[in-house]
Amino acid sequence: MLLIPCPWCGPRDEAEFHYGGQAHVPYPEDPAALTDEEWARYLFFRDNPKGPFAERWSHAAGCRRWFNAVRDTATNEVLTVYRPGEDRPATTERRRVADGPLGVTSAPRPVTSQAGAARPDSEEGAPPGPKRGAVGAALGAAEGAESLPAGTGTGAGGAEFSGGSAAGQPFRHPTRGRIRRDQPLTFTFDGIEYQGYRGDTLASALLANGVIRAGTSIKLGRPRGIFSAGVEEPNALVQIEAPFPEPMLPATTVELYEGLVATSLPGQGRLAAEPDPARYDAVHAHCDLLVVGAGPAGLAAAAAAASSGARVIVADDRPEPGGSLLGTGELLDWVAETGQKLAAAPEVRVLRRTTVFGHYDDNHLLAVERRTNHLGAQAPEHVSRERVWRIRARHVVLATGAHERSLAFADNDRPGVMLAASARAHVNRHGVLPGRHAVVFTTNDSAYAAAVDLAEAGVEIAAIVDTRSEPGRWADRARAAGIEVLPGHSVIGTEGGERLTAVTVAPYGESAPRREFAVDLLLVSGGWNPVAHLFSQAGGKLRYDDTLGSFVPGTCRQAVEAAGGANGTLDLAGALAEGAAAGARAIEAAGYTAAELRLPDVTAVPPSPPMHVFLVPGEAGAPRFVDLQRDVTVDDLARATRAGLRSVEHTKRYTTAGTANDQGKTSGVLSSGIVAELLGVDISALGTTTFRPPYTPVSFAALAGRDRGRLLDPVRVTALHQWHVDHGALFENVGQWKRPWYYPQGGEDMDAAVLRECRAAREGVAFMDASTLGKIEVQGPDAGVFLDRLYTNMMSTLKVGMIRYGVMCRPDGMVFDDGTVIRLAPDRFLATTTTGNAAAVLDWMEEWLQTEWPELRVHCTSVTEQWATVALVGPRSREVLAELAPTLAVDNDSFPFMAWRDTTVAGIEARVCRISFSGELAYEINVSPWEAPALWEALYEAGRPHGITPYGTETMHVLRAEKGYPIVGQDTDGTVTPQDLGMSWVVSKKKPDFVGKRSFARADTVRPDRKHLVGLLPEDPGTLLPEGTHLVTDSVLPAPPVPMLGHVTSSYRSAALGRTFALALVKGGRDRVGERLYAPVGDRMVPVTVAGPVLYDPEGARRDG
């Protein structure tokens, strides 16, 4: 959502504005002097540059002023704004909006230098607390390492395991994790009941029960297991069945609750068949600093800003802050302490379970907060289940961390293959061992910390297989912990069905000598991808970091910077420092002073550089998966490159790699790396595919929020609405208005009701609520001149007390709107518009006044709802009016057609207009809407002896169509001139110019074969033509293309004519009166006769009663 600075009101959301096209295209001084070509150039030709472009905008939902803006069409940045009549300022500099209370800057800020940012992982593997002695000793002390039985993958044999772990949860560690062991939960997966704890995810609870298989792959039907511990999960997408069905949720992000029922999926879920009973909503929020992610960098950024008084929002997608620290078990005291500090700061808001999923223009970010999902059936009904946060931030710190990526080795998809840091997170967050016996396969240091941690927790680490020939200091530590390290080796194959059973290892790049390990877990680390999705969405450019072997944030025109893992800074001390600095910079730019922040001490093992590996040679014929969710393999990518595709955007579309629900979080960079290798180019030259919102899937329900059902769109009603409801009206939507359509009585169908209502209006008296017509007061000494320029006919000659019908056209000569204009005083007019065009006509008037004719002394004010209008129609209407308005002379001479009078009707101040949209004697009575119900009741009472009948829009349409009165928008479609409608009489010949006049002399508008509005009489008087029916000349359809003569615009049954009839736009229609044409309706050719448009009372004899 762009923020557009109104020159008066300051920056407001783009949605408040209305676009007015290219600026500085003035209305020609003398259109009549222009050639057709010059005029067409003015009408139809506009510039379309890439880059700065001056355009007109109106602050339509605000101060209604038109102004000019220079917008960069490539970036959408609004570079400057200025008032009409002012010259376009130079825009070499980007705009800088003052940092006033309402101001939010979009000024660019330099992003911190990336130098030295890309450091390989070197985080300390040890949890806080007493320093361990030899890791080996700790490992030896870990209980149950040998006695815990192996899982089967499906957990089917779970009951046979005991091994000292929690009852029924054989893979539960007795002490580790942040789960609430005092709150056991029962859940069901694939029909089997299990136990877990509050604090588990569905994935961790399944792992605790020995279930790792959580799905079946979509194309190949291969068993797939839990692969990660977070949003990047490509495999374990499950269907939640109860309490409310929801498809395709990553089991790694679903918090466990009592009674959860889920099933595994064959790669695709099912939408719920019943409506979602939950509430959803949205909220707008504003802040000086938004920190996305509450890991080490994010918490440090927030802590640096917290006590400054700046308004800070911290959003994190997990139930508790800590980010990667929860997974590694480090600095948890600092996390808790910082969390408390943030909670206590008055202007800091911490949003948990909140995923920031979109980063848009002018630092507008959307986030979804999952508020009650984790409560299951206990979720309170009155609290919204999910909430969309629409956050406008002056500065954004992206501390979104990094995702570990996998490697493309043979059979790398078996259940039991898991990202190394994710396995560690399952142990430390949830106290769950993802397996018993593991091989670790890595290209970098980070997996060593995981291996050591898992070993300590009781997982037997059979070997660490490192592609690097010199793994460095971490290898020494692992060996000291009793773990075998195989440098310069790789995994060349795996075995297993429901669960991994064996891993085959060989020297890197070779197939022998081989070693086979019988393990149920293979931990993989192919390096780290900074989560740069939001940075990229914000318009930031990514750059390849050669040390890290991945893409990191580069520069961005928005006030955003990345810190920590998201910036490629994977070491803990570096991430903390970077976060704190970014937070301080952001609030200082917003005018606050950052407090001195003491960051916790972190000791690190000296790092060794990672090796950049994507493709791992393996056994021939075994698939090497790149995108697990889409079942895309290295062979698929090779097919794409062999087919000549040279861009990752193209290989993505060709193979579907990266297009699944997970949007390639674990596979994207891997795909790029492999395609680069296949093409023999450098990955830095190839880049990544584009990141687009949303970062993770967001439910439509959340996006819809409160705007559904009754609140989907505003329902506008008149002051008389309740009466219509009480009297059984059916309603028609006209724009956002509810208008009575017809009032069926005693089981009448629509036809019967409308015929009855029409008869009452033609033979007795009827009344309708016409309050929805737009009404605009036009005041000022130049009001007459102004209206003369906008209407096709002359308005300035109208006498006070009188009314004139008028038509407005666009400059191209096409009908835009019509209505009556009444002159209240020499300098006051009241113009009415069609119901649907009220706002557009007012905008239109303001645009001309403010941008083209600022010299005219005219003000326009909407009074649509200041007046309620009742149309009183029919030969007996005069009697009814006379009874209620005793002081009003109602005879035809005193109160002629197209006159208006101020009077009282039923004791109510009223303005009565003698106008008719039916051809009958008729009045429109305008009163205050506060008194409209009283007026309506009085008319109903006074009219009762005359059989007064309420009628709706359908009857109104029939009555006017019988008289050939067009309805703008129904009988016109933006390609119809007044002349086409047979209304040349409404186009002034005297006025030197008015909007549209020049176009009436264009060759196109004087063509004899233009479509004219005519009447149509079906030969069979009972046949009703569907509106929209085409018209042709012959009774037999020729071979296509069939020449079309036109189409039916309105079609009704007429009580007055005793037959059906229609209005139609027909080529050269006025010259065809009397001709027979054919209307193909289904497989019938309905013969019709062309008639003039006025079918009832063509002499106008009934108008005066």
Added chain:
Amino acid sequence: MADAVPPVPRRSPLAHMADRLACVGRDTGGALEVAEVPMLAQISVRLDPKGAAADAVGLVLGLRLPVEPDTAVHAGNLTALWLGPDEWLVLGPPGSRQDLESRIREAGGDEFVSVVDVSAQRTTLLVAGPRARDLLAHGCSLDLHPLAFPAGRCAQTTLARAQVVLVAPDGPGAGFRVLVRSSFAGYLTDWLLDASTEWRA
């Protein structure tokens, strides 16, 4: 005038929802109060703020028409809201519209001044209580923090899907005034009632 005519009954746009609005305070334990303030006098005034009429109109109203965008001036029982660089909405107590309109028109004299009674064009909702700002934030993209939208500010903007004129609380404990087109008032009230459900005690 004729003999004593019984007064014509009047109905405000939200009269039929008064009972439901009255429940909000009770249901939310006082976190929110929402009520219609019906039939205020509302006069649209258009004039050149630099011309003589601005002073003359200010004089009869006993206040200075605000020239800073999006600000409101209160004086006695009158309020003038800035709606545009040459446009104000003058609010007065119920029953004062004719008097107010004619006084302003007279003060305008022969100057180019437009005065239109728009009392029924919009109705007014009072949204008060400790959660008023949070409630409005569900549907209003403006920053309503007291630092950004303090007493004395007003704004034409969008609340939910309706255009409104929003007037900041006069002081601590006072509510926001939301002026909404009468035809949208029912929709907006439905929306406010739905949004207030969140704070049901």
